[in-house]
Amino acid sequence: MRTDETPQDETEALLLAAARRAIAYRADPTAHPPARDYAACLAAFDGPLPEAGVPGADVLDALVARAEPGLRASVGPRFFGWVIGNSHPVGVAADWLTAAWGQNTANHFAAPAAAAAETVAARWLLEVLRLPAESGVGFVTGATMASFVALAAARGEVLRRVGWDVEALGLFGAPPVRVLIGEEAHASVFSALHYLGFGKASLIRVPADAEGVMRPDAFEDVLARAVPAGAPLIVVTQAGHIHSGASDDHARLVPLARARVGWVHVDGAFGLWARACPTRAHLAAGSEAADSWATDGHKWLQTPFDCGYAIVRDADAHRRAMTIAASYLPPVSEHERDPSHYVPELSRRARGFASWALLRHFGREGIAALVERHCAQARLLAERLAAEPGIAVLNKVVLNQVALRFGGAAEGAAGDALTRATIAAVQEDGLCFAAGAAWRGRWIMRLSVIGASTTEADIHLSADAIIRAWRRVASAPEAL
Numbered sequence: 001m002r003t004d005e006t007p008q009d010e011t012e013a014l015l016l017a018a019a020r021r022a023i024a025y026r027a028d029p030t031a032h033p034p035a036r037d038y039a040a041c042l043a044a045f046d047g048p049l050p051e052a053g054v055p056g057a058d059v060l061d062a063l064v065a066r067a068e069p070g071l072r073a074s075v076g077p078r079f080f081g082w083v084i085g086n087s088h089p090v091g092v093a094a095d096w097l098t099a100a101w102g103q104n105t106a107n108h109f110a111a112p113a114a115a116a117a118e119t120v121a122a123r124w125l126l127e128v129l130r131l132p133a134e135s136g137v138g139f140v141t142g143a144t145m146a147s148f149v150a151l152a153a154a155r156g157e158v159l160r161r162v163g164w165d166v167e168a169l170g171l172f173g174a175p176p177v178r179v180l181i182g183e184e185a186h187a188s189v190f191s192a193l194h195y196l197g198f199g200k201a202s203l204i205r206v207p208a209d210a211e212g213v214m215r216p217d218a219f220e221d222v223l224a225r226a227v228p229a230g231a232p233l234i235v236v237t238q239a240g241h242i243h244s245g246a247s248d249d250h251a252r253l254v255p256l257a258r259a260r261v262g263w264v265h266v267d268g269a270f271g272l273w274a275r276a277c278p279t280r281a282h283l284a285a286g287s288e289a290a291d292s293w294a295t296d297g298h299k300w301l302q303t304p305f306d307c308g309y310a311i312v313r314d315a316d317a318h319r320r321a322m323t324i325a326a327s328y329l330p331p332v333s334e335h336e337r338d339p340s341h342y343v344p345e346l347s348r349r350a351r352g353f354a355s356w357a358l359l360r361h362f363g364r365e366g367i368a369a370l371v372e373r374h375c376a377q378a379r380l381l382a383e384r385l386a387a388e389p390g391i392a393v394l395n396k397v398v399l400n401q402v403a404l405r406f407g408g409a410a411e412g413a414a415g416d417a418l419t420r421a422t423i424a425a426v427q428e429d430g431l432c433f434a435a436g437a438a439w440r441g442r443w444i445m446r447l448s449v450i451g452a453s454t455t456e457a458d459i460h461l462s463a464d465a466i467i468r469a470w471r472r473v474a475s476a477p478e479a480l
């Protein structure tokens with residue numbers, strides 16, 4: 001049995017062992033493509049709850065032995081699945097310290113350094129994304145919770161303007177709030193809305209074009225038809241469509257919505273970072289005129305999981321929606337900022353440390369260069385693949401996302417099967433990682449170039465691997 005009197009040298013040995021394990025893994029995360037699927041991982045981890053405890057060093061060995069064969073190489077340079085940043089070493093180092101320091105970042109008194117790092121990281125974030133300096137920023141788990149927080153502020157404010165205090169009275173009996181959203185908004189935004197009482201069937205969906213963004217003419221039409229003058233209104237737009245990388249036409253849509261006394265929320269989980277890159281900023285132009293924004297740290301900023309930011313122009317509305325007040329919590333004066341006033345949680349991780357560290361490490365220029373490089377790499381990857389007969393690039397590669405279809409003229413289920421088979425062949429090969437998705441009734445392969453360690457050589461190697469996989473599938477389609 002363990003006691004709580006672990007000697008200092010044992011702590012040191014344990015933490016050094018963990019560091020060595022981590023360093024060895026990071027030396028080449030692609031060296032061992034996962035040999036184990038979920039069921040095999042479950043079998044490896046499973047076992048009865050130990051009656052007697054196990055020494056820390058043994059636990060660490062057991063953990064590594066069970067986990068490593070089932071790790072996806074999402075920190076590697078050729079991982080293009082979903083939209084996943086690299087857990088940059090600078091962020092990992094800051095995050096190790098965050099865990100070791102064990103600060104409960106609820107408020108500025110319980111965790112002065114953590115609260116201060118968050119305050120400064122918030123200011124830098126607004127500068128780098130060129131968003132209003134007066135905005136409130138909540139450090140949350142990801143863009144899903146960022147949208148939840150921002151939309152809670154939106155709900156409170158649009159109802160307050162028609163004389164309804166949702167924080168006091170709740171939603172039953174409240175005037176109806178119209179919510180307009182693109183039909184191809186990210187699934188997580190629909191979740192955030194339903195947590196807030198805006199059920200899926202109650203939303204007014206705006207038709208999208210071939211790149212998945214709202215058609216401005218359809219938006220105008222829906223706004224005129226479905227939203228009575230003066231009615232509480234929330235409009236949800238998107239910067240960075242998950243398959244195409246395209247953004248809604250904010251310059252046109254935001255003024256229309258705001259003229260209706262509405263609130264515009266932008267889901268910019270990764271696409272908002274176009275604003276940090278002078279050559280890409282036009283893609284999200286006009287989004288700065290919105291009322292709130294959701295974005296991620298664990299995508300383009302490369303922070304370790306998990307980290308997202310809820311940004312709300314009206315910081316009072318933000319705090320009204322989130323603040324937990326209790327007599328035992330210290331009051332804030334004008335010059336203090338309590339992290340928990342901007343998020344749903346009270347006890348929480350100090351995400352400000354890794355965010356501050358990475359913003360400082362990259363700087364404004366480094367972030368611009370990272371976004372620029374990923375967009376160029378995505379274009380290169382798309383060009384290489386489009387040159388191969390039977391591979392079609394479905395989107396305009398304006399940002400870092402590439403949507404692919406395999407099978408040339410094969411439509412419908414036949415094209416789906418060829419695309420699925422190619423994805424499986426790429427995953428089996430293991431040189432790079434790509435996953436699939438359903439888009440506009442077809443199965444696609446989606447590539448997201450967003451890892452900081454990806455080089456041009458990795459793009460060529462990956463293009464070769466995908467073409468190889470496709471040729472194998474094409475040469476034996478009867479095997480499907």
Ligand SMILES: *Cc1c(COP(=O)(O)O)cnc(C)c1O
Pocket residue numbers: 083141142143144145186188189240241242267268269270296308
């Ligand atoms: C990733 C993503 C989300 C969800 O973000 P999480 O960090 O996973 O919560 C929302 N919207 C878009 C466009 C995304 O790419």
